[in-house]
Amino acid sequence: MSLFLLSLAAFAGAALCCLSLAVLRPTRQRARLANLLGVLGASAGSAVGLWAILSTPFATPLEVTLPFGLPVGACTLSIDPLGRLFLLPVFVLGALTAVKGAFSLAHELTSHNLAVHWFFFLMLLLGMSLVMAANDTVLFLLSWEIMSLAPFFLIDFHDSEKQVRDASWIYLTAAHLGAVFLLALFVLLWQKTGTTTISSPETISIISGFSPELRSLLFVLALLGFGAKAGLAPMHVWLPEAHPAAPSHVSALLSGAMINAGLYGILRVTSILSLRSTPESWWGWTLLVLGLATALTGIFKALAQSNLKRLLAYSSVENMGIMLMGAGVGLIGYTTKNFWMTTFGFAACLYHMLNHAAFKGLLFLGAGEVLHATGTVNMAYLGGLHKKMPLLGLLFAVGAASIASLPPFNGFVSEYLLALALLDAPRLVGSEQQVGVLLSLVGLGVISGFALALYVKAYGIPFLGTPRSGFSRTVHAPTPLSLWPLVLLALLCLLLSLAAARIFPHLAGAVSSSFPPPHTWDVASLLQDATNGLSTICLTSLGLIFLSLLFLLFRSILLRGKKQEVRGTWSCGYQESSPRIQYTDAGFTEPSARFLKTLMGVTATVRLDNDIFPKESHLSVSAPPRLIRLFYTPLFQGIETVCNALKIMQHGKIHIYILYILVTLCVLLIWGVY
Amino acid sequence: MLFDSCLFLLLVSNFLLLATPHIRQMTKYTALQGILLALLLLLFGHTILTVAVLLIKGILLPGLLWHTQKRLPPDSLICPRKLAAFDVVCGMAGLAFAIWLDDRLIVTQELFPPLFLSLGLTTLFCGFILIIGRIKAITHVIGYLVAENGIFLLGMPLMTKGTTWFELALLLDVFVAVFVMGIAINRISDSFASIDVARFRSLRD
Numbered sequence: 001m002s003l004f005l006l007s008l009a010a011f012a013g014a015a016l017c018c019l020s021l022a023v024l025r026p027t028r029q030r031a032r033l034a035n036l037l038g039v040l041g042a043s044a045g046s047a048v049g050l051w052a053i054l055s056t057p058f059a060t061p062l063e064v065t066l067p068f069g070l071p072v073g074a075c076t077l078s079i080d081p082l083g084r085l086f087l088l089p090v091f092v093l094g095a096l097t098a099v100k101g102a103f104s105l106a107h108e109l110t111s112h113n114l115a116v117h118w119f120f121f122l123m124l125l126l127g128m129s130l131v132m133a134a135n136d137t138v139l140f141l142l143s144w145e146i147m148s149l150a151p152f153f154l155i156d157f158h159d160s161e162k163q164v165r166d167a168s169w170i171y172l173t174a175a176h177l178g179a180v181f182l183l184a185l186f187v188l189l190w191q192k193t194g195t196t197t198i199s200s201p202e203t204i205s206i207i208s209g210f211s212p213e214l215r216s217l218l219f220v221l222a223l224l225g226f227g228a229k230a231g232l233a234p235m236h237v238w239l240p241e242a243h244p245a246a247p248s249h250v251s252a253l254l255s256g257a258m259i260n261a262g263l264y265g266i267l268r269v270t271s272i273l274s275l276r277s278t279p280e281s282w283w284g285w286t287l288l289v290l291g292l293a294t295a296l297t298g299i300f301k302a303l304a305q306s307n308l309k310r311l312l313a314y315s316s317v318e319n320m321g322i323m324l325m326g327a328g329v330g331l332i333g334y335t336t337k338n339f340w341m342t343t344f345g346f347a348a349c350l351y352h353m354l355n356h357a358a359f360k361g362l363l364f365l366g367a368g369e370v371l372h373a374t375g376t377v378n379m380a381y382l383g384g385l386h387k388k389m390p391l392l393g394l395l396f397a398v399g400a401a402s403i404a405s406l407p408p409f410n411g412f413v414s415e416y417l418l419a420l421a422l423l424d425a426p427r428l429v430g431s432e433q434q435v436g437v438l439l440s441l442v443g444l445g446v447i448s449g450f451a452l453a454l455y456v457k458a459y460g461i462p463f464l465g466t467p468r469s470g471f472s473r474t475v476h477a478p479t480p481l482s483l484w485p486l487v488l489l490a491l492l493c494l495l496l497s498l499a500a501a502r503i504f505p506h507l508a509g510a511v512s513s514s515f516p517p518p519h520t521w522d523v524a525s526l527l528q529d530a531t532n533g534l535s536t537i538c539l540t541s542l543g544l545i546f547l548s549l550l551f552l553l554f555r556s557i558l559l560r561g562k563k564q565e566v567r568g569t570w571s572c573g574y575q576e577s578s579p580r581i582q583y584t585d586a587g588f589t590e591p592s593a594r595f596l597k598t599l600m601g602v603t604a605t606v607r608l609d610n611d612i613f614p615k616e617s618h619l620s621v622s623a624p625p626r627l628i629r630l631f632y633t634p635l636f637q638g639i640e641t642v643c644n645a646l647k648i649m650q651h652g653k654i655h656i657y658i659l660y661i662l663v664t665l666c667v668l669l670i671w672g673v674y
Numbered sequence: 675m676l677f678d679s680c681l682f683l684l685l686v687s688n689f690l691l692l693a694t695p696h697i698r699q700m701t702k703y704t705a706l707q708g709i710l711l712a713l714l715l716l717l718f719g720h721t722i723l724t725v726a727v728l729l730i731k732g733i734l735l736p737g738l739l740w741h742t743q744k745r746l747p748p749d750s751l752i753c754p755r756k757l758a759a760f761d762v763v764c765g766m767a768g769l770a771f772a773i774w775l776d777d778r779l780i781v782t783q784e785l786f787p788p789l790f791l792s793l794g795l796t797t798l799f800c801g802f803i804l805i806i807g808r809i810k811a812i813t814h815v816i817g818y819l820v821a822e823n824g825i826f827l828l829g830m831p832l833m834t835k836g837t838t839w840f841e842l843a844l845l846l847d848v849f850v851a852v853f854v855m856g857i858a859i860n861r862i863s864d865s866f867a868s869i870d871v872a873r874f875r876s877l878r879d
Contacts, residue, residue: 654814655805655806655807655808655809655814656806658802658805658806659802659806661802662799662802662803662806665802666771669775672779673775673778673779
């Protein structure tokens with residue numbers, strides 16, 4: 001545990017150094033020093049933290065109470081297997097995104113106060129680490145607040161642009177609306193248990209005595225509070241605004257590690273509410289249905305985007321939905337005493353969380369490279385980037401294949417585990433439950449299919465074909481040295497797939513520690529079955545990789561010494577092909593938009609020239625944020641109207657203000673008497 | 675006997691404050707309240723505080739108010755008579771509420787001499803009523819002083835050796851507050867040619 005504390009101290013120390021640099025007048029030298037301090041602090045802290053959680057046995061919980069307490073509550077840190085799993089993306093992505101960030105920010109030494117940026121980056125890492133380890137209500141809320149506030153300043157990096165400023169405010173509003181529910185949750189928990197400790201045998205035994213209504217209320221508060229952070233539909237609206245606005249290394253960290261904190265919170269609270277008492281059956285169903293709705297919303301909206309980073313942001317919503325589906329089916333299994341469903345459901349959720357951190361980190365960093373190289377992430381202007389930046393193209397392709405759940409990459413393994421959990425539906429009691437879970441399996445199939453289409457578009461349109469505009473004709477290709485964080489993430493995508501049989505027992509261990517199985521369940525036999533299945537997948541994946549390499553070798557042997565001719569992609573036999581002959585991102589989306597118009601909230605505009613010899617036609621697809629327009633804007637306008645109506649009380653008459661005090665005093669006195 | 679007379683006179687002074695429309699008269703009653711408070715303190719046996727209260731509440735603060743009034747035009751020192759009648763009715767309600775509370779606040783029964791709590795609360799309410807009911811800035815200062823007298827009365831039986839310093843600090847606080855308000859009123863009358871607080875609304879954002 002001391003190593004973990006050392007990692008926290010590294011984050012805090014480096015943050016303080018950056019803060020002291022931030023108050024000084026920014027110069028090129030100071031910016032360079034801040035860049036160095038930031039990346040050193042983040043990577044050293046992350047490396048030590050990673051060592052702390054990997055060097056001790058995975059199942060052993062670590063706990064420490066720091067001697068300097070808070071005014072209320074205690075500085076109690078505890079890392080159990082669940083916490084360890086959620087800390088992994090924080091440290092891995094923390095280090096890699098910091099390195100990538102340092103490379104990108106080296107071009108902005110004079111335009112921004114980098115010390116401020118690194119201060120908040122390190123605070124975000126500190127906040128996330130503390131959130132996953134805090135075992136005290138007050139400490140948790142403090143850490144949550146640090147974690148929620150820091151991204152506001154990180155997203156606001158290019159604050160001269162109005163769109164960026166709006167995005168950061170939307171983020172801040174969403175984060176704090178969620179925090180209101182969390183405050184209610186933890187205050188209620190504190191009031192009813194009489195202690196600020198979140199998870200201890202005493203707290204668990206008190207919570208097990210709660211009435212079902214109270215436990216359900218706590219569950220709903222957790223779902224609303226943590227769901228806002230996780231991007232649960234319909235509270236996901238901040239994600240597609242914040243991620244495109246933030247610098248890419250920040251988007252990668254937010255999407256790969258920070259939104260996981262929401263999922264962690266939901267799992268943690270559900271775990272302490274279910275440890276010694278059976279959870280209500282509707283909790284699992286709520287998670288499953290919300291997860292499915294979130295994933296479908298995310299994927300449909302993502303398909304209609306032409307901004308690569310916005311597409312990735314919506315894809316994060318989709319992936320968070322898949323994770324919640326895993327948690328939902330796991331909880332349904334736990335409620336109905338179905339061990340297979342419990343283990344596979346929760347393990348799929350946790351596995352997908354790790355996978356998502358790897359491939360989404362890779363994709364966001366890749367999108368950042370595209371932005372840096374071409375100056376835009378609008379796919380309508382890109383094309384043919386693979387030829388100009390082959391390594392980046394390859395890495396992006398690996399990320400896209402992983403997230404589209406294609407074997408031999410990691411996305412396939414977690415969705416396979418989720419499908420296994422859902423396939424156990426026939427063992428549930430009651431046909432409505434069986435049909436419900438099987439329908440979710442159909443939903444998962446739909447989501448996976450559309451995800452494949454999405455990433456064919458996300459990779460194909462910008463990277464394949466020929467340049468569509470001047471943006472992709474002249475590119476500043478990144479140096480291979482600056483791409484090594486992406487290479488590591490791509491390797492991680494492969495490793496998470498090939499080592500699935502070794503990783504799964506740890507996930508199952510984390511599930512058993514948070515949702516302990518009754519003694520009657522045959523844990524060893526299930527683990528054996530699962531490991532056998534996953535080993536087969538690993539072997540098949542290895543075979544696939546080997547065959548691909550063999551094919552490439554065979555191809556190069558066949559082509560040796562022969563003259564090769566290079567032709568434009570999509571030329572399709574035309575003598576005079578032009579970039580306009582290629583599929584555009586709108587053209588890619590339009591067929592699905594035709595029959596999923598309502599679900600996707602897409603408007604496709606087609607302008608055709610109906611002459612015998614048509615000159616120019618135009619197709620555009622847009623997905624306006626319906627939820628903001630139809631729900632959030634009227635809601636906040638209503639709140640503003642009510643608040644304005646309350647201005648009647650703020651009339652400027654001082655003596656009437658004092659009357660308010662007198663009335664309050666009298667009411668309090670009367671209340672005190674009764 | 676002397677103690678009860680003091681309490682009675684304090685109560686009367688409260689209602690006289692509410693009933694009079696003349697600000698000069700109100701200042702005199704405030705001075706009377708200060709002297710009565712000092713007398714009560716003497717009966718409780720706090721000699722140092724007696725001197726301090728007599729100096730600050732009995733002489734210094736009313737003196738300051740008197741000095742301020744001299745600088746103001748005479749017609750600005752009279753409040754509408756109708757308001758004063760309404761204030762007395764409110765004061766009566768305050769007295770009734772205080773007596774009602776006195777019966778019910780069980781914890782304080784042994785601590786306070788009979789009627790002491792009611793008087794303290796009534797004085798506090800009267801101070802508030804003066805602030806709420808009158809529109810001149812200077813009556814706000816007087817109301818603030820009267821409300822503070824009520825708080826002082828409530829704190830008096832709780833006094834032990836240690837809390838003397840607390841009470842002295844309270845006195846200092848009131849002194850500074852009134853001093854600042856005195857300056858503010860002077861400045862307001864210089865700038866706005868009126869000390870009518872209703873006109874402060876124009877300063878609202």
